Amino acid sequence: MNSPLSPLFRPSRIAVIGASSNPDKMGFQIFRNIKEAGFAGEIVPVNPKGEVILGVPSIRSAAELPEGTDLAVVIIPAKLVPGTMRELGARKVKSAIVITGGFAESGDAGAALQAEMAEAAQAGGIRVVGPNCQGVNYPYHGVCASWPLITRRGEIAIVSQSGTVGAALIDWASEERLGFSAFVSMGNRSDVDEADLIGFFGEDPHTKVVALYIEGVKDAAKFLSAVRACPKPVVIFKAGRTERGRKAAESHTRSLAGRDEIYDAVFRQNGVHRAATLEELYDFAKALAYVPPPKGPRTLIVTSSGGSAIIATDVAEEEGLRVTPLSPALSRKLREILPSHCIVGNPLDLTGDTDAARYRSVLDAADGEYDVVMTIFGDPIPGASEVIRPGRCELVAYLGGADVEREERVRFHEKKIAVFPTPERAVKALSCHVRFHRGRFPLAAEETAHASKVPARAISPADSMQLLARAGFPLTRFRRAGSEEEAAAAARGIGFPVAVKMNSPDVTHKSDAGGVFLNVADETGVRAAFRAIRDAEGRLGARAGGALVCAMAPAGQEVIVGVTRDQQFGHAVMFGLGGIFVEVMKDVSFRVAPLSERDAAEMVSEIRGYRALTGLRGKPPADLGALRALLRQVSAFLASNPQIEEMDLNPVIVHERGLSIADARVVLNA
Structure with a gap:
């Protein structure tokens, strides 16, 4: 593999500029780490006093370096770095890692110093990592120009703008006996950036997965080109999601954090696995490196812990995996070989x-x-590491096993079989393999039937409206009609235009069944609507209920208020915006009755679409006081009507002043 970055990771000679014989100095620690990491090449300490460091005589200046040195690690005061970089260029040094801070992250003066250093490096043809970084660790070549000293080899490359974050990741990987292929702390990215490193590790024979912690992308076009060309999985934890987080990122390494929703779109478009936490970054990389991808969604969960299996099932179903029933043949086979209490x-x-x-x-x-x-494995189970076969899509979670668990986990990882400490972390990590293949791994969708019948205890829309009218709810004017003539008379009495709706108690979704006609302007239209409703009832096999003729409500914001009865907690009230917000986006809030004023206020304000109620693009705000009052009224109604099993007020039209309930459905218990 021949790359412009090869001298950084596979040098034959390393110079340490600022090496020291004082064990408390960073110059000593990094020099020692390079030696103890097993670097087989020449190490040249550079120290102005000419000290002997760990038995190696030093030279006094970078200008004395052998020509063509592959890598210089720079640990000297910031003000001296630009001049030193010019000396390195004169000696044809190929690459440098600048550990020193005090550059762009520290203000305008530091930014000017960084620009001078970068100019000198570019003039000398030197590729630079840093400044203000924690260095590079590439254990496959014995290069630990960083700290802490960790040498366990693995297959995940860790690239980080934060030295501490990256060091934590390689420490976790080493502690778990999985190791890592490389660690690069990018710091201020005066030259080498995330795109360069994705490109390098995409070709590195020791790397299976590239995992990055970034606060922003330095060059968008270059980054896109790198991720599109990378043949290996890329996992990114992008911090700075909030406004204050972005500001913190910009002050940390002068990164342009950018808009989070745009980053999210870029990652999705280009197959980048986005982690939401540091823990996810580690888990996702681990799964992509050591768990083979599944061919399909069918998932079998084998457990010694029933509770853990329930957790795993929930997450699996949410992530597009299917915990499908056993086949009859497999069930018979298992009953033959397992104890009866299983x-x-x-x-x-x-x-x-x-x-x-x-x-x-x-x-x-x-x-x-x-x-x-x-x-x-939910208990101390010796020999668990002998159960799983490497190379198969067999996902492992181990918890509750104390010392046995810890011993078995080590054995698993030494075989390069990933183990996760909780069921949900395991399944979420595995989901990286499926999230960009929704054709084979579709997310679960709520099944709805256009002609589904509600239980017999449902009452008709007209009866529902009548029940609410007696309780004083603000309804649009309505009349029940059992024939064309009655429908026409009802419309005349209410005044055109009107809404004509199916009134069968058997049909829940009237619109889907072709049973709702809005803005009907005359008697001819009313009669036609009535006949269409009667035909639809016949097609569906629904009980005839005639029609519900209603006044058209004035324009406003559509919302829905619902009620369901939970077997344990009793009545719960639901609120959300109407239309696709409730049907598709599930943008709703719930509270258990009775509701306080605070409950009602929070229900309205906590939905994602709340701003639509406050007035957007010149539209007047909805009457939030009337909306909160309606929620409290529903709560009180439930207290005096305990026979209510379910209730939908949909739509409720909220005006600038007041509101109107345009339709209702009530289900009574047996």
Whole structure:
């Protein structure tokens, strides 16, 4: 592999500018780390006093370096760095890591100093990492021009704008015996940036996954080119999501943090796995490096912990994996080989008295039936590391096993089998393999039926409206009509235009069934609407309910107020914007009745679409006081009508002053 960055990672000679014999100095620590990391080439300490450092005589100046030195590590005061960079250029040094801080991150004077240093490096043809960084660690070549000294080799490259964040990641990987292929702390990115490093590690034979912590992208076009060309998974934790976070990022390394939603779009468009936390960055990289991708969504969960399996099932279903039932043949086979107290299903609960052999027998029996097999070891289970077969999509979570767990985890990782400490972390990490393949791994969608029947205890829309009218709710004017003639008379009495709606108690979604006609302007239209409703009832096999004729409400903001009864907590009230906001985006809030004034206010303000109620683009604001009052009125109504099982007020039209309930559906308990 021949790259402009090769001298940084595979040098044959390293100079340490600012090396020191004082163990408390960074110049000593980095020089020692390079020696102890196993670097096989020549190390040249540069110290103005000519000290002997760890048995190696130093030279006094960078100008004395052998010509063509591959890498210089610079740890001297910032004001001396530009001049030193010119000396390095004169000696044809190929690359440099500038550990020193006090450059652009410190203000205008530091920025000017950084520009002078960068100009000198460019003139000398020197590729620079830093300044203001924690250096580079490439264990496959024994280069630890950084700290702490960690040498365990693995297959994840860690690139970070924060030295501490990157060092934490390689420490985790080393502690878990997985190791890392490289660590680069980019610092201020005066030259080498994330795009350069994605390009390098995309070709590095020791790297399977590139994991980055960034606060912003230095060059957008260059970055896009790098991620599009990279043949390996790229995982990014992009910090600075909030306004204050962006400001903190800009002061940290003078990064332009940018708008988070744009970064999110860029990552999605280009197949970059976005992590929301440092923990996710580590987990995602681990899964992409050490868990093979599944061919499909069918997932079997084998566990000794029922609770852990429930957690895993929830996350799997949310992420596009399907915890599908066992086939009859597999069920029979498992019942033959497992003790009778095991719960044969999916999840498959082997219970707390299980051992590694029982897991092994289940995995053998299920071989080939599922795309993903997740094993959850929820107890001290010696030999667990012998159960999983490397190279298969077998996901492992291990928890609750104390010392045995820790010993087995080490054995797993030494075999390059990833283990996760909780079920949800394991499944979320595996989901990296599926998130860009929604054709094969679709997210779960709520099933709805256009002609579905509600239970017999549902009452008709007209009866629902009548019940609410008696309780004093603000309804649009309405009349029930059992024939064309009655419908026409109702419309005349209310005044055109009117809404004509299906009144069968069996049909929940009247619009989907072709049972709602709005802005009907005359009797001819009313009669036609009535006939269409009657025909729709016949097609659906629904009970005939005639029609509900209503006044058209004045324009306003559509919202929905609903009620459901929970088996444990009783009545709960739901609020959301109407239309797609509730049907598709699920932008709703809930509170358990009875509601306080604070509850009602929070329900309205906490939905994502709240701003639509406050007046946008010249539209008047909705009457939020009337909306809060309606929620309290619904709560009080439930207290005096405990027979209510479900209720939908949809739509509720909120005006600049007041509101109107245009339709309602009530379900009574048996």
